[in-house]
Structures are given as C-alpha cells and as structure tokens.
Amino acid sequence: MWTNSSAYPTQPPFRFGDNRKMTGPPKPNATGSSAVAARINAGEKNVGPQACNVALLGFGTVGSSVARILCERPNTHLRLTHVLNRNVARKKVDWLPSSVQWTENIDDVLSSKADIVVEVMGGLQPTEDWIRRALTSGKSVVTANKQLIARSGPELIGLARQMNQQIQFGASVAGGVPVISGLHDGLGGDELFKIRGILNGTCNYILSQIEANGIPFATALREAQKLGFAEADPTEDIDGLDARAKLAILARVGLHCNIKPESIVARSVSAIDAVDFEYANQLGCTIRQISCAELMPESKSKATQLFAAVQPALVELASPLARVEGSQNLVVATGKYGGETVFGGHGAGGHPTAVAVVSDILAIARSRQATVTTTTTTSDAGQPAETTPTVTADFTAKHYLRFLVKDRPGIIATLATILSQSGINIDSVLQKPGCPKSHLPFLITLEECKASLVEQALQQINSLDFLVQPCLHLPIL
Numbered sequence: 001m002w003t004n005s006s007a008y009p010t011q012p013p014f015r016f017g018d019n020r021k022m023t024g025p026p027k028p029n030a031t032g033s034s035a036v037a038a039r040i041n042a043g044e045k046n047v048g049p050q051a052c053n054v055a056l057l058g059f060g061t062v063g064s065s066v067a068r069i070l071c072e073r074p075n076t077h078l079r080l081t082h083v084l085n086r087n088v089a090r091k092k093v094d095w096l097p098s099s100v101q102w103t104e105n106i107d108d109v110l111s112s113k114a115d116i117v118v119e120v121m122g123g124l125q126p127t128e129d130w131i132r133r134a135l136t137s138g139k140s141v142v143t144a145n146k147q148l149i150a151r152s153g154p155e156l157i158g159l160a161r162q163m164n165q166q167i168q169f170g171a172s173v174a175g176g177v178p179v180i181s182g183l184h185d186g187l188g189g190d191e192l193f194k195i196r197g198i199l200n201g202t203c204n205y206i207l208s209q210i211e212a213n214g215i216p217f218a219t220a221l222r223e224a225q226k227l228g229f230a231e232a233d234p235t236e237d238i239d240g241l242d243a244r245a246k247l248a249i250l251a252r253v254g255l256h257c258n259i260k261p262e263s264i265v266a267r268s269v270s271a272i273d274a275v276d277f278e279y280a281n282q283l284g285c286t287i288r289q290i291s292c293a294e295l296m297p298e299s300k301s302k303a304t305q306l307f308a309a310v311q312p313a314l315v316e317l318a319s320p321l322a323r324v325e326g327s328q329n330l331v332v333a334t335g336k337y338g339g340e341t342v343f344g345g346h347g348a349g350g351h352p353t354a355v356a357v358v359s360d361i362l363a364i365a366r367s368r369q370a371t372v373t374t375t376t377t378t379s380d381a382g383q384p385a386e387t388t389p390t391v392t393a394d395f396t397a398k399h400y401l402r403f404l405v406k407d408r409p410g411i412i413a414t415l416a417t418i419l420s421q422s423g424i425n426i427d428s429v430l431q432k433p434g435c436p437k438s439h440l441p442f443l444i445t446l447e448e449c450k451a452s453l454v455e456q457a458l459q460q461i462n463s464l465d466f467l468v469q470p471c472l473h474l475p476i477l
C-alpha cells in the first residue's frame with residue numbers, strides 16, 4: 001500500500017516541481033509521494049493514481065459547488081476531507097460523505113493530511129494568513145480570490161516555490177473560462193502583447209439590458225440586483241475595481257508584467273445612457289466595459305510601457321467583444337506569432353467557477369503524480385522574466401464625446417474652437433432629432449488622438465454654461 005506522510009514526519013522534503021533526475025535513495029515529502037517513488041525504484045509496477053486529500057475553506061456559492069463536483073465525480077482520486085466555515089453547524093449538508101470533517105478551526109486543516117487547501121472564502125484577511133500557513137505547512141493551494149491574487153500574487157507564488165508547493169488561481173479571472181491556463185500554457189509559446197476582455201459580468205449584464213430595452217442605467221442596475229446579477233453595493237463592479245484586479249492578474253500571466261491593480265485607471269459605467277447605444281449603433285458600434293492591457297516594447301528612449309485601463313468603450317459590432325451578452329465573459333489575447341485567440345463563457349456562478357477550481361485541483365494532483373513517476377517539472381521554467389513597466393491609460397484612439405446641453409446658437413462653434421486649439425480634429429457630429437431643447441443630447445466623434453489631449457480639452461469644455469451635465473467621453477476601440 002501507498003504510505004502517507006505520517007510515516008516520515010521529520011524527513012527532508014522531495015521537491016515538487018523539481019526537475020532533477022532522482023538519484024540515490026528517494027527522499028520522502030510531506031504527502032508521501034516519494035514513498036511511491038521508492039516503490040517504483042524498487043521495481044513495483046501498476047502504481048495507480050495517488051490519492052489526493054482536499055480541504056475546503058468556505059462553503060458558500062463556489063465552495064458548495066466544488067464539494068458537489070468532488071463528491072459526484074466518478075473514478076476520481078480526489079478525496080474531500082475537510083470543510084471549514086464560520087458558524088459551521090448551519091452549513092452542514094447530508095449529501096457529503098460522513099468522513100468529511102466540518103470545522104471552524106483552521107488548525108484542524110493545517111495539521112491534517114490534506115494535500116491541497118482550496119480557499120473559496122473571499123476577502124483579504126484572514127484569507128492571506130491562512131493561505132501562507134497552508135503553504136508553509138507543506139500544502140498546495142487553489143484559490144478563486146482575485147483581489148488577493150492581484151495584490152499579493154507574486155509573494156504567494158514565491159512562498160509556494162520556496163516551500164516546493166503550488167498555488168493555482170484559475171478561477172480568479174473569468175470564473176469558468178479557462179483563460180489563466182489558456183494564457184499560461186496554451187499560448188505560452190507565443191509572445192503576447194495585448195489582452196482585451198469583458199471581465200465583469202455585472203457590468204456586461206447592465207449594459208446589455210440598457211441596450212436591449214432602452215432603459216436608464218439606474219433601472220437596469222435595480223433589475224440586476226433583483227435577479228442576483230449585482231451586489232447590494234455594486235461599486236466594485238460598476239466602477240471597474242473588480243475588473244482591474246482581474247486585468248492585473250491577466251497582465252502578469254499573459255504579458256509577464258508585474259503591476260499593481262491600483263496603477264490601472266478604472267472608469268465607471270454609470271454615466272452610460274440608452275441614447276449612447278443609439279449613437280453607438282449609428283457608428284456601427286456598441287458599448288461595453290472593456291479591460292485592456294497592451295504592451296509597448298522597450299525602446300532606446302523609453303522603458304517598457306503598458307497601456308492599461310478598465311473603462312466603458314465603443315467596440316465595433318463585428319468584434320467578438322460586441323457579441324458578449326448578459327453576464328458572459330470574454331478575453332481576446334493577441335500574440336506576435338499566433339494572432340488573436342478568444343476565450344469565452346460563464347464568468348461567474350457557483351458551478352462554472354467550481355469547474356475552474358476543480359480543474360486547478362486536478363492540475364496539482366496530476367503534477368504531483370508526474371513528480372512521482374517521471375520527476376517532470378511543474379515550475380515556470382522557460383517563462384520570460386517579469387518586467388515592471390510604467391502603466392499609462394493614455395491610449396491613442398478615436399473618441400466619442402456625448403453632450404447634453406440647453407440648446408442655443410453657437411454651441412458647436414464653441415466646442416470646435418476649444419478642440420482645435422488643443423490640436424484635435426473633429427470626425428463627425430450627430431444629433432438625434434426630436435429631443436427637448438432643454439436636454440438636447442448630441443455627439444461629436446474625434447479623429448485618432450491621445451486620451452490625455454481630450455481630457456485636457458474637456459476640463460475647459462465641462463465648465464461651459466450650456467452643459468446640463470459633464471460630457472461623456474468614451475474611446476472608440
């Protein structure tokens with residue numbers, strides 16, 4: 001029989017992800033993989049998959065779906081051993097095996113034979129502490145926690161490497177869409193330079209509803225809240241803070257850029273109105289919250305720059321981004337050699353997110369098995385070195401300016417003068433007929449120029465007395 005860790009409590013660890021050839025007597029690790037290796041070395045055949053014990057921290061939407069998949073999946077060598085939650089008595093269900101230990105105490109998990117700790121509680125603390133303690137106790141970690149990974153990912157990955165463990169976070173971006181593994185493994189052979197995506201299902205649902213039903217933003221938000229597509233406090237979603245944490249993770253995984261989420265400009269979608277969709281449609285576009293990171297290579301005069309922002313933007317109706325409806329997510333990665341690759345699907349929800357979590361558990365379990373039988377590496381060997389670029393939102397693009405004014409003669413002439421003084425060329429002017437003169441919406445589109453030039457001109461424009469509200473400025477991507 002396979003021997004577990006308790007047989008070798010004080011032996012030095014065998015390194016997971018170690019690409020050395022195993023020579024000499026195998027050294028046991030905390031999960032007993034070397035015991036299997038020892039058996040192989042001794043000539044034993046037909047070693048089956050190594051049992052892998054899983055402990056779950058958090059039994060909410062995602063946690064209960066993970067438990068459901070783990071206990072319903074046939075022929076799996078994954079074994080759920082612990083479920084931790086605060087006030088755990090109210091969480092107990094009768095569909096999990098009686099062998100599962102329900103607990104409120106993290107020490108029960110850390111001192112157990114769990115090989116993988118799955119963190120699906122959310123929040124920054126005590127989550128980060130517990131993940132650190134799990135790694136230092138010789139356990140690998142799977143987490144769905146975007147805010148934590150966006151903030152402390154590099155440190156946690158470093159700690160995992162130091163402890164010869166792994167940390168996987170495939171569910172932290174785009175829920176059930178395998179974009180992290182897609183960028184890291186599937187497109188690892190390309191040189192990616194641009195990632196664009198719809199990373200927040202709440203915003204996409206609200207914008208789709210405004211577009212489909214011609215309703216105001218506030219109505220669409222209320223309906224999304226009623227249907228459970230938006231939180232009671234939707235700030236994180238609406239203001240782009242959720243999406244920028246995800247973009248920071250994607251920039252790290254796909255573009256090898258170490259950036260803080262706070263360095264990414266995030267603009268709210270709350271100023272978008274039904275009339276903006278009418279105008280966008282006339283331009284052959286729609287409006288979506290777009291997260292975009294684009295790498296500008298190092299030049300003689302400049303260090304590496306990353307253009308990055310999360311903002312509502314016009315996208316052409318022909319773009320895959322325009323066809324994302326409701327709470328779906330989509331990511332388009334562009335590489336030097338492979339061109340565009342699109343990842344899409346359910347960006348949230350218990351079951352889709354749990355699929356990503358279980359896939360991460362399986363990846364770790366597989367690599368543990370590979371370590372045992374072939375000593376292959378699971379490290380980041382061969383990945384390009386990370387850079388720390390300067391981050392800017394000063395994209396060069398065409399621009400959409402939507403004004404709401406008290407009508408009077410000379411408005412267009414005044415705006416045109418300010419824009420031309422800033423060196424900006426007008427491309428077109430559109431005005432929907434039949435609107436009240438006291439609240440007249442009209443549109444000016446601009447030829448390609450830097451966003452900072454437009455923002456500068458708008459500082460002057462927004463103080464003009466005929467404006468009913470500040471001008472809405474969106475890039476046309």
Ligand SMILES: NC(=O)c1ccc[n+]([C@@H]2O[C@H](COP(=O)([O-])OP(=O)(O)OC[C@H]3O[C@@H](n4cnc5c(N)ncnc54)[C@H](OP(=O)(O)O)[C@@H]3O)[C@@H](O)[C@H]2O)c1
Nearest residue numbers: 058059060061062063085086120121122144145348349353
């Ligand atoms: N839901 C999604 O669609 C989705 C998609 C992608 C990623 N994620 C990420 O997955 C994680 C979990 O999300 P979720 O939607 O499953 O959240 P959730 O439904 O609120 O579940 C969290 C669970 O963890 C428990 N918990 C929270 N803090 C705890 C603590 N300090 N000690 C013990 N138990 C604690 C909660 O207990 P109580 O019942 O007492 O609150 C709850 O049962 C988050 O990081 C989230 O960002 C979620």
